[in-house]
Amino acid sequence: xxxxxxxxxxxxxxxxxxxxxxxxxxxxxxxxxxxxxxxxxxxxxxxxxxxxxxxxxxxxxxxxxxxxxxxxxxxxxxxxxxxxxxxxxxxxxxxxxxxxxxxxxxxxxxxxxxxxxxxxxxxxxxxxxxxxxxxxxxxxxxxxxxxxxxxxxxxxxxxxxxxxxxxxxxxxx
Amino acid sequence: xxxxxxxxxxxxxxxxxxxxxxxxxxxxxxxxxxxxxxxxxxxxxxxxxxxxxxxxxxxxxxxxxxxxxxxxxxxxxxxxxxxxxxxxxxxxxxxxxxxxxxxxxxxxxxxxxxxxxxxxxxxxxxxxxxxxxxxxxxxxxxxxxxxxxxxxxxxxxxxxxxxxxxxxxxxxxxxxxxxxxxxxxxxxxxxxxxxxxxxxxxxxxxxxxxxxxxxxxxxxxxxxxxxxxxxxxxxxxxxxxxxxxxxxxxxxxxxxxxxxxxxxxxxxxxxxxxxxxxxxxxxxxxxxxxxxxxxxxxxxxxxxxxxxxxxxxxxxxxxxxxxxxxxxxxxxxxxxxxxxxxxxxxxxxxxxxxxxxxxxxxxxxxxxxxxxxxxxxxxxxxxxxxxxxxxxxxxxxxxxxxxxxxxxxxxxxxxxxxxxxxxxxxxxxxxxxxxxxxxxxxxxxxxxxxxxxxxxxxxxxxxxxxxxxxxxxxxxxxxxxxxxxxxxxxxxxxxxxxxxxxxxxxxxxxxxxxxxxxxxxxx
Numbered sequence: 001x002x003x004x005x006x007x008x009x010x011x012x013x014x015x016x017x018x019x020x021x022x023x024x025x026x027x028x029x030x031x032x033x034x035x036x037x038x039x040x041x042x043x044x045x046x047x048x049x050x051x052x053x054x055x056x057x058x059x060x061x062x063x064x065x066x067x068x069x070x071x072x073x074x075x076x077x078x079x080x081x082x083x084x085x086x087x088x089x090x091x092x093x094x095x096x097x098x099x100x101x102x103x104x105x106x107x108x109x110x111x112x113x114x115x116x117x118x119x120x121x122x123x124x125x126x127x128x129x130x131x132x133x134x135x136x137x138x139x140x141x142x143x144x145x146x147x148x149x150x151x152x153x154x155x156x157x158x159x160x161x162x163x164x165x166x167x168x169x170x171x172x173x
Numbered sequence: 174x175x176x177x178x179x180x181x182x183x184x185x186x187x188x189x190x191x192x193x194x195x196x197x198x199x200x201x202x203x204x205x206x207x208x209x210x211x212x213x214x215x216x217x218x219x220x221x222x223x224x225x226x227x228x229x230x231x232x233x234x235x236x237x238x239x240x241x242x243x244x245x246x247x248x249x250x251x252x253x254x255x256x257x258x259x260x261x262x263x264x265x266x267x268x269x270x271x272x273x274x275x276x277x278x279x280x281x282x283x284x285x286x287x288x289x290x291x292x293x294x295x296x297x298x299x300x301x302x303x304x305x306x307x308x309x310x311x312x313x314x315x316x317x318x319x320x321x322x323x324x325x326x327x328x329x330x331x332x333x334x335x336x337x338x339x340x341x342x343x344x345x346x347x348x349x350x351x352x353x354x355x356x357x358x359x360x361x362x363x364x365x366x367x368x369x370x371x372x373x374x375x376x377x378x379x380x381x382x383x384x385x386x387x388x389x390x391x392x393x394x395x396x397x398x399x400x401x402x403x404x405x406x407x408x409x410x411x412x413x414x415x416x417x418x419x420x421x422x423x424x425x426x427x428x429x430x431x432x433x434x435x436x437x438x439x440x441x442x443x444x445x446x447x448x449x450x451x452x453x454x455x456x457x458x459x460x461x462x463x464x465x466x467x468x469x470x471x472x473x474x475x476x477x478x479x480x481x482x483x484x485x486x487x488x489x490x491x492x493x494x495x496x497x498x499x500x501x502x503x504x505x506x507x508x509x510x511x512x513x514x515x516x517x518x519x520x521x522x523x524x525x526x527x528x529x530x531x532x533x534x535x536x537x538x539x540x541x542x543x544x545x546x547x548x549x550x551x552x553x554x555x556x557x558x559x560x561x562x563x564x565x566x567x568x569x570x571x572x573x574x575x576x577x578x579x580x581x582x583x584x585x586x587x588x589x590x591x592x593x594x595x596x597x598x599x600x601x602x603x604x605x606x607x608x609x610x611x612x613x614x615x616x617x618x619x620x621x622x623x624x625x626x627x628x629x630x631x632x633x634x635x636x637x638x639x640x641x642x643x644x645x646x647x648x649x650x651x652x653x654x655x656x657x658x659x660x661x662x663x664x665x666x667x668x669x670x671x672x673x674x675x676x677x678x679x680x681x682x683x684x685x686x687x688x689x690x691x692x693x694x695x696x
Binding site: 061062063064066110114117118121130133134135137138139143144147148149150151152153154155157158159160162163164165166167169170171173 | 491
């Protein structure tokens with residue numbers, strides 16, 4: 001993943017605060033840290049609190065119990081990177097998050113979050129975040145491993161001797 | 174590399190495009206001693222350059238030049254800037270094709286006679302019959318090494334095929350097998366046999382799958398009569414005051430423009446670029462574009478009725494292991510109007526990796542329903558449904574009114590509306606596909622809408638009479654005797670079958686005609 005430069009000075013720069021409604025930690029040094037410091041991102045365009053909400057939004061869009069927040073945080077880091085170069089995108093992301101927050105996002109459970117997102121699914125904000133997820137989540141080899149896709153095979157000699165025809169259950173079905 | 178043939182050498186045949194049609198007609202001519210210059214818009218990537226990475230390969234080989242879409246087809250909504258999923262590289266779309274090599278059925282060459290009048294459909298009989306095509310189909314199958322023909326064994330079935338075959342049997346289908354594939358099941362033609370790598374759409378890393386890139390083109394080059402110029406985008410076909418073509422204007426990789434003189438020009442840029450080139454070549458003598466006295470250039474765009482069914486099972490499948498198109502059910506390909514539509518469709522296994530599955534399974538989809546389907550990925554089997562769609566004059570390639578490419582030429586717009594017959598066929602196919610998987614215990618079936626078009630057909634169609642189409646039975650334009658169309662845009666109608674074998678057979682046939690006409694000094 002895109003591991004932000006998390007050095008001791010940043011980490012100690014200010015008081016840390018737990019982001020409401022999640023186990024993520026936003027430091028005053030501008031770093032968003034995952035549970036047990038498993039991952040961290042240092043958003044440049046949006047605030048750490050906004051980044052935390054975006055992480056939650058990407059999970060609500062494509063909820064996978066087996067996927068760690070780190071996968072979603074990577075998508076948010078990419079969005080933030082684009083926003084750092086594009087003021088209009090930054091404004092859009094921040095306004096979008098503000099709208100979610102206004103809808104009591106932090107208090108909603110997973111189903112209610114999906115329902116809340118449904119009400120904004122035609123907005124450019126929604127489509128931008130969703131579009132980034134499609135490649136950001138599913139083009140990640142860490143995700144492939146979890147859901148049983150083996151990726152490149154040519155250098156391993158293909159599947160001719162590695163199970164291309166191994167299943168037998170259809171014959172008995 | 175220095176040019177083999179001079180720009181002012183007006184004795185050469187210029188072929189625009191190096192895919193199934195262009196690559197084949199070029200080699201066939203070179204084998205007969207005719208000098209050929211192939212101008213290919215894309216780069217030359219060899220086998221070692223291909224990557225087993227869906228998005229990486231997509232950006233490496235796809236035709237991504239700007240295009241626009243219109244019409245009610247779902248592709249215009251889901252992939253507004255990508256109407257077609259084809260290749261811009263030496264070898265054209267034979268680099269990413271799956272390899273299915275099926276002959277048309279007899280009635281598919283005469284749909285107007287067979288189907289009768291169908292409101293909104295611009296049906297027309299081909300000016301050729303199956304009997305006339307058979308010797309060329311034979312030669313094409315032999316050239317391409319098609320399994321299940323010429324004593325070539327069929328490929329072994331992979332996991333995805335096993336599910337398809339079990340379901341087909343349960344439904345009482347009888348015509349199913351691992352296909353007629355231009356993929357070596359045994360070493361042949363100096364190429365090895367299939368290693369079941371998968372990633373057929375990303376360029377075959379073993380070379381077992383036929384592609385003009387490493388068959389026709391190097392064979393033609395070995396004769397000394399063929400030169401391929403990659404990164405050469407043809408901008409205009411030029412003509413003289415007698416109304417004969419004299420050469421083409423093209424831009425090289427640095428954008429520098431050249432004129433390559435020619436005795437004959439064969440256009441084979443696939444069904445969007447080929448009509449676009451003819452339309453962009455309009456002149457005072459041909460104000461509506463070259464070869465367009467009928468007004469049919471760009472019209473009757475076909476893309477096959479398509480759709481996919483994916484199904485999730487209790488037990489693992491690992492459908493991505495092995496050939497992408499690993500088997501076929503042909504029972505629904507026949508004509509049986511009791512189903513509520515004319516024409517037929519094929520059911521062919523298909524698999525996508527997780528990256529493309531996320532993009533194509535339900536474009537725009539999200540939420541728990543979508544992500545739970547993705548979680549079933551390794552327990553998933555899949556099939557592609559591909560059938561004959563109806564030609565309609567209003568489905569067409571036009572030049573964009575305002576948007577231009579980097580050379581200042583109008584970009585193409587692709588307009589498509591499904592014909593009611595296409596819709597009825599898709600519904601039937603979705604139903605049968607789902608039933609097939611249900612019969613072997615699917616927990617959940619998913620109906621996937623059409624991908625961007627891979628089978629682009631019909632926009633310079635073949636006709637007996639000049640008023641009905643653009644080219645005659647040899648692919649020679651009705652209007653200009655030394656201008657030919659050598660790709661799938663010649664198709665009068667689409668048939669249910671994957672088109673490449675027919676494109677190759679037509680190209681072999683066309684090369685004979687061109688060589689003969691050149692010898693007789695007719696062209």
